[in-house]
Amino acid sequence: MLRVALFGCGRIGRVHAEAVAGHPRAELAWVFDPVETAAKEVGSQYGAAASTDADAVLADGSVDAVIVASPTPTHVDLLTRAARAGKAVLCEKPIDLAIARVDACWGEIGASDPLVMVGFNRRFDPSFREIRARVTAGEIGRLEQVVIISRDPAPPPAGYVATSGGLFRDMTIHDFDMARFLLGAQGAGDVVEVSAMGSNLVSPEIEEVGDIDGAVVTLRSADGALAQITNSRRCAYGYDQRLEAFGSTGMLIAQNQLPTSVRYAGAERSESAAPVLNFFLERYGPAYRAELDHFVSAVEKGARPSPDFADGRAALVLADAAAESLRTGRTVRLGG
Ligand SMILES: NC(=O)c1ccc[n+]([C@@H]2O[C@H](COP(=O)([O-])OP(=O)(O)OC[C@H]3O[C@@H](n4cnc5c(N)ncnc54)[C@H](O)[C@@H]3O)[C@@H](O)[C@H]2O)c1
Incomplete structure (x- = not known):
């Protein structure tokens, strides 16, 4: 089972949580949101541990993959930290609003050729x-x-x-x-x-x-x-x-x-x-589930x-x- 952590429990985060929970080869291990009530609500709905401490989630070596579904200005930071922690990442669109920050992000993580998918569902x-x-x-x-x-x-x-x-x-x-x-x-x-x-x-x-x-x-x-x-x-x-x-x-x-x-x-x-x-x-709805399935399969196979x-x-x-x-x-x- 692919162990997934979700960052961001808003509108699209809940769509991803449902898709992960419904996937036969994935499980929602953690949900993170700075708003504790949001994290707890989604965590209890899908039986995932809820946290307001991103570092604790990323430090869990049993987590294989991270979904970044937080507001756009937070994507680059979370994506960078998750990739550095060796996690595969599904990042919501857009990666960022500024191309310079997108390029700086890849400059930070690109050398290790991380598996990063972008949420063009x-x-x-x-x-x-x-x-x-x-x-x-x-x-x-x-x-x-x-x-x-x-x-x-x-x-x-x-x-x-x-x-x-x-x-x-x-x-x-x-x-x-x-x-x-x-x-x-x-x-x-x-x-x-x-x-x-x-x-x-x-x-x-x-x-x-x-x-x-x-x-x-x-x-x-x-x-x-x-x-x-x-x-x-x-x-x-x-x-x-x-x-x-x-x-x-x-x-x-x-x-x-x-x-x-x-x-x-x-x-x-x-x-x-x-x-x-x-x-x-x-x-x-079907596209979000198929998107998640593509991500899970890519991580399993180590494919781009x-x-x-x-x-x-x-x-x-x-x-x-x-x-x-x-x-x-x-x-x-x-x-x-
Ligand atoms: N692919 C799509 O169809 C689609 C649809 C909607 C939104 N999006 C994208 O998804 C992202 C989120 O949009 P939304 O509509 O779900 O927003 P939202 O405001 O409904 O939810 C965002 C959630 O992230 C939480 N959050 C805030 N700061 C955070 C941080 N630093 N780390 C983790 N979580 C944090 C908020 O508390 C909130 O629960 C945006 O980048 C948006 O462009 C994509």
């Missing part, structure tokens, strides 16, 4: 994963265009937005990774151009803290394929998560998911269904996980490029 969504596999298999010929639509049901609290690093580093980061995941499906090389536009049409509070609440970002890969990402912090019909891959001989598309397949037809409307799944906890630390860094490079494009109104070229 959407790579493990069964539909998105199938699209990638079928693009790789050549089912739509040469990949030419990718369309990613990602809209949240409602804006996060203003306090969260103020320290989030902005829409590109906090939210679009998932879509940057998804764009790289798909554009790389045929070995097309990484993204070489980024162009972004943003809008403030949703929340005055977001505008007040200098962030945007909607964006369209265009990416070009080294072999010329294009990806377009559309984001909004508000979506009246729920959590809008769609994906399209368009190639020389066809197209693959993943639509929004509904709780059931039931449709209504009547005199006033037809093909009417229940609203789309509301947010990430519902929409990506995907997405790894370099993928986490690459998505942040794209977020920085999008922010620069938004600021300057110009397309940003990457990769020398």
Whole structure:
């Protein structure tokens, strides 16, 4: 059994706790949170020891792996300490908001080639994963265009937005990774151009803290394929998560998911269904479990996980490029 310690017992930490507890080859040994009540609540729910002392958890030699699910500014410190203690790490996205800190982190730990996976859970969504596999298999010929639509049901609290690093580093980061995941499906090389536009049409509070609440970002890969990402912090019909891959001989598309397949037809409307799944906890439940399974298998085999630390860094490079494009109104070229 892989013995796992969880750092951070908030929204996403609880998702990971449930996934570890439900995994046949993993057990939740420790949960850590500076808020004792949070640690105790999750610990007692899953039969794990609860602690507010990170050093004590990391000093436990029987712990094989650590999940970092704490607020973003704490990731680098915890990741560094866990890797130094010889633990495999699954770190939530983004690794950090500043590329200099990401690079300094790898400078500290890279020499020992630690096993580090980054929590881009959407790579493990069964539909998105199938699209990638079928693009790789050549089912739509040469990949030419990718369309990613990602809209949240409602804006996060203003306090969260103020320290989030902005829409590109906090939210679009998932879509940057998804764009790289798909554009790389045929070995097309990484993204070489980024162009972004943003809008403030949703929340005055977001505008007040200098962030945007909607964006369209265009990416070009080294072999010329294009990806377009559309984001909004508000979506009246729920959590809008769609994906399209368009190639020389066809197209693959993943639509929004509904709780059931039931449709209504009547005199006033037809093909009417229940609203789309509301947010990430519902929409990506299977993906979080598959992500954990990939991590457990990688640790067992000593194999490199995907997405790894370099993928986490690459998505942040794209977020920085999008922010620069938004600021300057110009397309940003990457990769020398
Ligand atoms: N992959 C995804 O789908 C996804 C979804 C949500 C959040 N996230 C990421 O997960 C991270 C946490 O987000 P959240 O929404 O769960 O936040 P949250 O505020 O709900 O939970 C954070 C928890 O971490 C605890 N904490 C604070 N400082 C800590 C420290 N130094 N060490 C350990 N724990 C500490 C807090 O007390 C809290 O319980 C963020 O980096 C966020 O970007 C990822």
